[in-house]
Each structure stands twice: as C-alpha cells, then as structure tokens.
Amino acid sequence: MKNIIQTLKKIPAAILGSPVNVKKIILCQKELTQNHNAMIPEDFLELLHNFNAVAYDGAKIFGISPNGKIFMDIVLANQMSPLAGNPNIVVLGCDEFDYLAYNTETQTYQIIDKEDLEVLEEYSEIEPAVKHILKI
Amino acid sequence: MVKKRIEKLEDAFPDFFDEEENSLDQILDNITFQKSQEEHNRLSPESALQHVDDFYEEKISETCEDILLLEKNTTTLIQADIENLYKGSFVRDYAKRYQTTEKEAKERLRAELSHQLQTLGMNCIDKKHYALPREIKHIIRMDFYGTIDKIDEKLDSKSAKKLSSIYLNRDPRKTKDLKPSDYDLKKSHTWMIYRQFRSFRLLERNLPEILIHAGISPENFAHLNAYDISQVLYNHYIHKSKPDAEKDERANLFLGAKYRFVKAFIRRNKTAFKHIMDLRGVDTRYTDALIKNMEQYGITSGFDMVEKNYSAEILSVLKKYKLVPEDTPIGAPIKEEQISKIKEAGLIGLILARDENGNPVTGPELNVHHKIAVQDSGEKTNFAEVNQFKNLCLIIEPYHFFAHALDRTQNINGAERYVSRIEINENIAFFGGFNKIFQVECDFGRPHYNEYDHEILDQIHQKDSANNKNLSDTSDKISRKQKKKEKLQQQKQIEQALNNSKPQKIKKHKKKTDETPKPAQHTDTESKKMQGLSRRIDKLAHKKDEYNKIRAELIEKRKQYLSLRAAKKSAIKTISQFEDDEKFERFIQYTIKMQEKQR
Numbered sequence: 001m002k003n004i005i006q007t008l009k010k011i012p013a014a015i016l017g018s019p020v021n022v023k024k025i026i027l028c029q030k031e032l033t034q035n036h037n038a039m040i041p042e043d044f045l046e047l048l049h050n051f052n053a054v055a056y057d058g059a060k061i062f063g064i065s066p067n068g069k070i071f072m073d074i075v076l077a078n079q080m081s082p083l084a085g086n087p088n089i090v091v092l093g094c095d096e097f098d099y100l101a102y103n104t105e106t107q108t109y110q111i112i113d114k115e116d117l118e119v120l121e122e123y124s125e126i127e128p129a130v131k132h133i134l135k136i
Numbered sequence: 137m138v139k140k141r142i143e144k145l146e147d148a149f150p151d152f153f154d155e156e157e158n159s160l161d162q163i164l165d166n167i168t169f170q171k172s173q174e175e176h177n178r179l180s181p182e183s184a185l186q187h188v189d190d191f192y193e194e195k196i197s198e199t200c201e202d203i204l205l206l207e208k209n210t211t212t213l214i215q216a217d218i219e220n221l222y223k224g225s226f227v228r229d230y231a232k233r234y235q236t237t238e239k240e241a242k243e244r245l246r247a248e249l250s251h252q253l254q255t256l257g258m259n260c261i262d263k264k265h266y267a268l269p270r271e272i273k274h275i276i277r278m279d280f281y282g283t284i285d286k287i288d289e290k291l292d293s294k295s296a297k298k299l300s301s302i303y304l305n306r307d308p309r310k311t312k313d314l315k316p317s318d319y320d321l322k323k324s325h326t327w328m329i330y331r332q333f334r335s336f337r338l339l340e341r342n343l344p345e346i347l348i349h350a351g352i353s354p355e356n357f358a359h360l361n362a363y364d365i366s367q368v369l370y371n372h373y374i375h376k377s378k379p380d381a382e383k384d385e386r387a388n389l390f391l392g393a394k395y396r397f398v399k400a401f402i403r404r405n406k407t408a409f410k411h412i413m414d415l416r417g418v419d420t421r422y423t424d425a426l427i428k429n430m431e432q433y434g435i436t437s438g439f440d441m442v443e444k445n446y447s448a449e450i451l452s453v454l455k456k457y458k459l460v461p462e463d464t465p466i467g468a469p470i471k472e473e474q475i476s477k478i479k480e481a482g483l484i485g486l487i488l489a490r491d492e493n494g495n496p497v498t499g500p501e502l503n504v505h506h507k508i509a510v511q512d513s514g515e516k517t518n519f520a521e522v523n524q525f526k527n528l529c530l531i532i533e534p535y536h537f538f539a540h541a542l543d544r545t546q547n548i549n550g551a552e553r554y555v556s557r558i559e560i561n562e563n564i565a566f567f568g569g570f571n572k573i574f575q576v577e578c579d580f581g582r583p584h585y586n587e588y589d590h591e592i593l594d595q596i597h598q599k600d601s602a603n604n605k606n607l608s609d610t611s612d613k614i615s616r617k618q619k620k621k622e623k624l625q626q627q628k629q630i631e632q633a634l635n636n637s638k639p640q641k642i643k644k645h646k647k648k649t650d651e652t653p654k655p656a657q658h659t660d661t662e663s664k665k666m667q668g669l670s671r672r673i674d675k676l677a678h679k680k681d682e683y684n685k686i687r688a689e690l691i692e693k694r695k696q697y698l699s700l701r702a703a704k705k706s707a708i709k710t711i712s713q714f715e716d717d718e719k720f721e722r723f724i725q726y727t728i729k730m731q732e733k734q735r
Contacts, residue, residue: 058394073219
C-alpha cells in the first residue's frame with residue numbers, strides 16, 4: 001500500500017482527493033448494501049484514508065462523496081454501471097474502456113470490460129490493479 | 137478656403153453640426169425613457185420594475201460573467217439531476233409522491249434528464265448495438281494509448297489463456313536461419329487488422345525481424361491472434377522503452393491516438409482554446425502551461441505549474457538546502473535544471489505557482505472522449521476510424537461525466553441489443569460547456585494520415601540501396617557534381633512513384649465504393665484541363681507582347697523627355713549669362729552680324 005501511495009504522490013498530474021471521513025465510510029457501506037452491491041474492501045479503504053478519489057489522465061479511482069466535481073462517488077458510480085445490484089461486486093474505478101472492481105467471491109481486484117463485462121485481468125493485491133487502471 | 141473645407145465636411149457628414157442634439161446622454165435617454173414622463177408616472181411600482189427588467193432583458197446583452205454563471209448553474213443542476221436519478225432513496229420518494237413504481241419513476245426521471253440535455257445540445261439516442269470482437273478492442277486500446285500491456289505468460293494465470301498455443305510453443309532456434317523476406321505479412325488476417333492503424337503500419341518494416349527474434353515462423357505467424365502479436369511487440373519494445381524496468385507491465389510503442397489528437401487540435405485552435413479558457417476564468421498562467429504541454433506532448437494534465445521567478449521566501453528555503461547558488465538574486469528566473477533538482481529534493485510545493493489565496497494554481501480536467509463509443513463501433517469495417525480525429529473530442533469535466541450519464545445497454549427481442557448514448561455534434565473538437573461560445577468546431581477533414589503504397593516504396597528503397605552500393609564502390613572516381621545529379625534523379629523517381637501511387641489508390645477506392653469506374657470521364661476532364669491551360673498560355677503570351685510594345689514606347693518617350701530637358705537646361709544657362717538686357721541685345725546683334733558675314 002505504501003508503494004502505491006508514494007507513487008501517486010510523486011505523479012504531479014494525479015489529482016488527489018483529501019482523506020476520507022470515517023462517518024462517510026459507514027454511510028457509504030450502508031448505501032452499497034442497500035443497493036445490493038458488495039462492500040468496499042479494507043485495503044481500498046486504506047487508500048481512501050490517504051486520497052479520497054484520484055483522477056489521472058482520463059482514468060479515475062472513485063471516492064466516498066469526494067469534494068470536487070472532478071471526482072466521482074462510489075455509490076453513484078455503482079448505480080450508473082451495469083454492475084449495479086451485483087452482490088459480489090463493487091466498482092472502484094474506471095478508465096475509457098474498463099472498470100476496476102472488487103469481487104468478494106474470488107477476493108480479487110478485477111479489470112472488467114465496460115461493455116461485455118468480461119473479466120480481463122485479476123489481481124489479488126490492490127497495487128497492481130490501481131496501477132493498471134491509472135496506467136502508471 | 138476654410139469655408140470650402142467646412143462645406144465639404146457638411147456634405148460628407150450631414151449630421152456633423154447636430155452633434156449636440158444627438159449626444160450620448162440623449163441617445164441613452166431615448167432608449168431608457170421611451171415612454172413619456174406622464175406615462176411613466178401612471179405605471180405602478182411593480183409594473184415599473186417589470187418594465188425595467190424587460191428593458192434589461194431586451195436591450196443589454198449578456199456579459200461573459202453572466203454566461204459563465206449561467207453555465208455553472210446549469211451544470212450544477214444537471215449534476216444534481218444525474219445524482220438523483222441514480223440515488224435509490226430519491227427514486228423511491230419520487231415514486232411515492234407520484235404513486236408509481238420505482239422502475240417507472242426512474243424512467244420518468246431519465247426522460248426528463250434526457251430532455252434537459254437535449255435542449256443543451258447533448259442528444260440521447262437509442263441505437264442498435266454492434267459489438268466489437270475482444271481482440272479488436274485490444275488493438276484499439278493499444279492505438280489509443282500508444283502502449284502495450286504485458287500478458288502474464290505463466291500457464292496458471294488468467295491472461296495466459298488469451299495467448300495461443302502456437303505462441304506459447306515458439307522456438308527461436310527454429311527461425312535462426314530465416315530472412316525477413318521469407319515473411320508474407322498479408323497472410324495473417326490479424327495483422328491486416330493491425331495495419332489498418334497507421335501507428336502499427338509504421339512498425340511493419342521491423343516486424344519480420346522481430347518475429348525471427350521471437351521464434352515465430354512465417355507459417356505460424358499467419359495463425360497468431362491479436363494478443364500473441366501484442367505480446368511479441370511487448371517483448372521487443374519493453375527493452376527499448378524502459379531498458380531498466382524488466383518487471384514493467386507496460387511498454388511504450390508510439391504516441392497514442394489520444395495524444396496525437398490533442399496535438400493536432402491545439403495546433404489548429406490555439407487562440408480559440410485560449411479565449412475559452414479565459415472566458416471560463418482559468419488562470420492565464422495555467423492556460424499557457426497547458427497549451428505548451430498540449431503542443432509538446434499532447435497531454436492535458438501532469439505538469440507542474442511553477443513560478444517563473446524566485447521570490448525572497450523561496451530563495452531563503454532553497455539556499456538552506458543548497459539547491460541554488462548563494463549568489464542567486466531575488467527575481468532571477470527559475471531554470472528547468474533547477475526545477476528538476478527541487479523536484480528530486482521533494483520541495484516542488486515550494487515553487488508551485490499560487491493564486492491570490494495561496495492555493496496552487498489549477499485548471500479544469502480535460503479528457504479525450506470517443507464521440508461514437510468504442511463499444512458501438514462493431515459495424516465499422518475499418519476499425520482505425522474509432523480512433524480517428526473526427527471521432528474524438530476534447531471535453532472538460534463534468535461534461536464528460538454528463539456525456540456518459542445516460543449510457544445504457546438493453547436487450548430487446550431476445551438477441552437484438554440496443555444502447556442509449558449521448559451524442560455530441562460530429563464537428564465539435566472541444567466541448568468546454570453547453571453554451572456554444574465554450575465549444576470549438578474543427579473539421580479535421582480527410583483522415584490524419586496518408587496511405588502510402590508500401591510495395592512501391594519498398595521497391596524504390598531496394599533500388600536506392602542497390603544504387604547506393606554501386607555508388608559506394610566507385611565513390612572515389614565519381615565527382616561531387618555527378619553525385620548530386622544522381623541524388624536529384626533518385627528524389628525525382630521517388631516523387632514520381634509516389635505521385636503515381638496516389639491516383640491508383642483513389643481509383644481502387646472508387647472501384648470499391650461506386651462499382652462503376654468512369655475512365656472516359658477522367659480523360660475528358662484531363663483534355664479539358666489541357667485546353668484550358670493552352671488558352672491561358674496564349675492569353676499570357678498576348679499580354680506579354682502588349683507589355684513589350686508599351687515598354688518600347690515608354691523608353692522612346694523618356695528619351696524625348698531627356699533631350700528636351702537637356703535643351704531647356706542649356707537655354708537657362710545661356711540666358712543666365714546675360715544678366716542685362718543690353719548685353720543680351722548686343723550678343724544677338726553680334727550673332728546676326730556673324731551669320732551675315734558667313735553668308
């Protein structure tokens with residue numbers, strides 16, 4: 001986790017959100033379960049504790065009600081995606097072509113095609129998954 | 137004289153003397169107080185206010201600030217509507233209020249939002265969906281970003297399944313003795329799709345050598361899939377792009393379509409873009425830096441907005457860390473070498489340009505948007521069209537978010553799939569707001585690349601290399617002039633070959649589209665052109681004759697003038713010699729006498 005945080009800090013172009021509020025996390029997790037989506041995994045929450053949402057070169061890591069119009073809310077993004085209502089999946093980011101999601105069943109981070117929802121890549125750790133979606 | 141001048145002025149400006157009557161104050165009074173004072177008094181206070189509002193609505197045009205404010209308000213409202221549409225609690229409340237089902241409520245909200253966006257120039261349309269094969273999407277991605285992702289070749293990994301057994305069982309020992317000419321790239325259907333993209337076409341020349349090195353025989357190459365070829369390219373280019381990063385997941389291949397588009401856009405629309413950014417209230421320092429980066433690298437973010445000169449505060453800190461020489465004066469420019477040093481030391485925040493409130497200067501996030509989404513491009517036969525400039529658009533956030541807000545895929549009649557997409561005008565190259573003053577239309581016209589006939593080019597290059605070899609053998613004997621002549625001839629040959637190849641391409645294209653080529657018409661137009669040219673040449677020759685005649689006349693007239701001028705000068709001289717009339721009289725008498733004597 002430290003590596004990805006350091007890497008993001010070093011990229012001048014990356015727009016990094018301010019750390020997330022704990023209250024917001026509880027509300028978000030509640031809303032996700034209400035909408036029949038999976039909950040946010042712990043290591044992703046750790047990332048949000050450093051940067052609540054990231055935007056870099058057209059790619060995005062969603063945040064929990066983040067400040068600033070550039071960023072996108074996880075709950076909203078999940079509702080907008082065709083993966084809304086999937087109890088095993090929570091969408092955490094995206095680029096022009098793919099979603100970054102977490103699958104609670106396989107306990108992996110997945111790169112999923114936006115259109116046909118095919119799983120293109122699977123990562124057991126958060127770092128390569130975030131790197132993949134942000135292309136860093 | 138003065139009178140005449142005034143008369144002239146009066147004629148030219150008949151209202152000149154009525155200036156007092158039409159003074160600026162009076163004009164304004166006429167506009168603002170159109171109704172008489174009596175009528176004005178009759179109006180009630182409310183109606184008077186209404187009257188003033190109407191006047192302002194009618195008479196005063198919107199200022200830039202008004203437009204920006206309106207734009208910001210509209211975006212806030214749209215953003216809120218989108219959030220509500222996807223917020224379960226809001227939809228449930230809406231359904232309760234209007235006594236409908238949640239599904240219907242959502243559809244209603246969606247329709248309202250769609251209508252709103254339509255009035256603002258973003259049309260949401262339903263159309264049939266043509267899915268793209270996964271392999272082609274993979275190629276489109278690579279062309280868009282200009283990079284190739286590594287595929288994990290470990291047999292148990294998920295991505296290794298994409299690779300074919302032919303690729304996995306490759307053997308470099310078997311291809312050791314092969315030559316590049318042994319490979320017929322046209323035999324690979326996959327590579328024919330790859331080469332639809334200009335960037336991959338440019339790599340084609342080196343491909344046979346890469347294949348030999350990778351251990352893929354010409355027979356096997358024909359059966360490789362898109363992932364196999366991308367992995368071959370990845371293995372070759374990872375060492376070139378990042379020699380020290382063996383573990384790197386991504387290899388740089390070429391400048392992606394995304395970045396090429398940004399470069400092409402800013403080259404054509406620099407001033408318009410700058411104006412829009414100014415209108416949007418973006419800091420000019422940011423705009424300048426943004427434009428510079430767009431021009432140089434095709435990037436719209438990822439650059440440091442650094443102060444141009446050292447302030448006393450900056451210098452004191454930097455001198456502490458010995459990052460600048462001790463004698464650096466206040467106000468000295470911050471050089472790029474020093475910026476990189478400061479960056480390495482982790483003190484970049486110190487020299488970042490800041491606004492009035494002390495916050496680092498930032499600007500809007502710009503993204504490159506596919507007008508026709510990659511997912512919906514399955515009906516295209518030339519897949520390179522997806523990433524062509526006419527299908528791309530530079531868009532500011534949150535408008536990019538709006539453009540995808542109503543994306544939806546739905547199944548109708550079982551197998552048929554339809555999608556909802558927001559469409560942006562095909563000529564728009566920059567979308568900086570709903571108001572048209574924030575948009576830039578740019579017709580990139582023909583495709584951004586020229587298709588060269590590689591066969592002809594290869595033949596020419598082969599000839600060139602052969603000629604060069606011959607030349608190098610006898611280089612000592614051939615003079616410089618001869619070498620130059622030969623070079624010129626070669627260049628002419630290439631130009632001729634290229635010129636010949638272009639019309640061939642057009643003919644080929646015509647055959648594909650029209651099915652009925654018309655060579656007779658082509659020759660007619662050529663003969664007409666020739667006739668027109670000959671007429672023009674005749675006319676020019678005639679004009680040249682006329683010009684020569686006039687020139688000769690003028691020369692003669694000048695000669696006459698010069699002789700007359702000389703005679704006048706001599707006469708003046710002789711007259712001036714005789715200041716007195718008596719002397720002049722004597723001189724005349726003397727000359728007469730002399731003439732008589734002569735007789």
